[in-house]
Amino acid sequence: MLGNITNKRGGPARSINLRPLQVEMTPERPFYAIGDVHGCFDPLQAALNRVDDDIEANDIDNPALIFLGDYIDRGPKTAEVLDELITLSLSNPDDVVCLMGNHERMLLDFLDNPLKSGPRWLRFGGMETLESFGIPNVAHDAEQEQLYEACELLWDALPEGTEPWLRNLPLRWSSGNLHCVHAAFDPSKPPRDQESDIMLWGTESFLKAARTDGNWVVHGHTVVEKPIWGQSRISLDTGCYFTGELTAAAFTSNTCRIV
Structure with missing residues (x-):
């Protein structure tokens, strides 16, 4: 069960x-x-x-x-939430299903194109996500250089396997x-x-x-x-x-x- x-x-x-x-x-x-x-x-x-x-x-x-x-x-x-859900779903693939939401989609869009997608994502909660991964003080109106830097830092901070897990939801x-x-x-x-x-x-x-x-x-x-x-x-x-x-x-x- x-x-x-x-x-x-x-x-x-x-x-x-x-x-x-x-x-x-x-x-x-x-x-x-x-x-x-x-x-x-x-x-x-x-x-x-x-x-x-x-x-x-x-x-x-x-x-x-x-x-x-x-x-x-x-x-x-x-x-912490992602770590818990990834562990649950990968350990029990026949019993636990995580669907994709629009916020997961926005994060992936930010990783793919931080200049185009970053301001919107940051406005709707992306700042809190960056902070949870140890990347503070990135506002939705950040300069281009800061958006690129935040994107690179997030790529580095995401545990191995997190990004493909998100894409395959x-x-x-x-x-x-x-x-x-x-x-x-x-x-x-x-x-x-x-x-x-x-x-x-x-x-x-x-x-x-x-x-x-x-x-x-x-x-x-x-x-x-x-x-x-x-x-x-x-x-x-x-x-x-x-x-x-x-x-x-x-x-x-x-x-x-x-x-």
């Missing part, structure tokens, strides 16, 4: 909601999904504790653990009629025909129109005050970097439990 993957850190699991969904949810494999971490290492550890305890308490057989992207930026401990993961993605699916297109930009960055129609094909989309990216579901969407990004609340949800049978 996944409960054997992470260390047993103690503490009771908690459930804040249990609600049957309007359209039957039929995962082929039970799974847990965790919302946007954004450099918040301690809440990540707490969420993994709760998942472990929930698996054990409910005797969940062969669950998967899905992270919905945006592991970096904004929070103070991106380096998948954009989606599915189990039955449940589809995990970072930002969104186009509600007018079937799950198999989704565009990369929409899965990473979202689309306005996703939040306005419900799917009509019996599929559910489990996603992060759009911050909500509390986990919500309805109109074929299940939103799990509770803004951990400013609320301290990292949401983990269990998907089994026709229920979504927030643990």
Whole structure:
């Protein structure tokens, strides 16, 4: 079970909601999904504790653990978060899946072209990521020379294997009629025909129109005050970097439990 993957850190699991969904949810494999971490290492550890305890308490057989992207930026401990997730996913490739978020995409774009992509990334949390790797005082309006230098320093600071791990993150993961993605699916297109930009960055129609094909989309990216579901969407990004609340949800049978 996944409960054997992470260390047993103690503490009771908690459930804040249990609600049957309007359209039957039929995962082929039970799974847990965790919302946007954004450099918040301690809440990540707490969420993994709760998942472990929930698996054990409910005797969940062969669950998967899905992270919905945006592991970096904004929070103070991106380096620690990446180390934890890389270790988990590489040690358990059949059970742990880390999806790509738009912030991982921005970091990769910065590594490829710091002048073009650096100012945007730094504005949206890249400064905190650089600081977590020991590269301070790089603002979004930095001079070209400083951007190049920060890029070189980041290349040197990233542990071996981190950059290819980031590049190979998948954009989606599915189990039955449940589809995990970072930002969104186009509600007018079937799950198999989704565009990369929409899965990473979202689309306005996703939040306005419900799917009509019996599929559910489990996603992060759009911050909500509390986990919500309805109109074929299940939103799990509770803004951990400013609320301290990292949401983990269990998907089994026709229920979504927030643990």
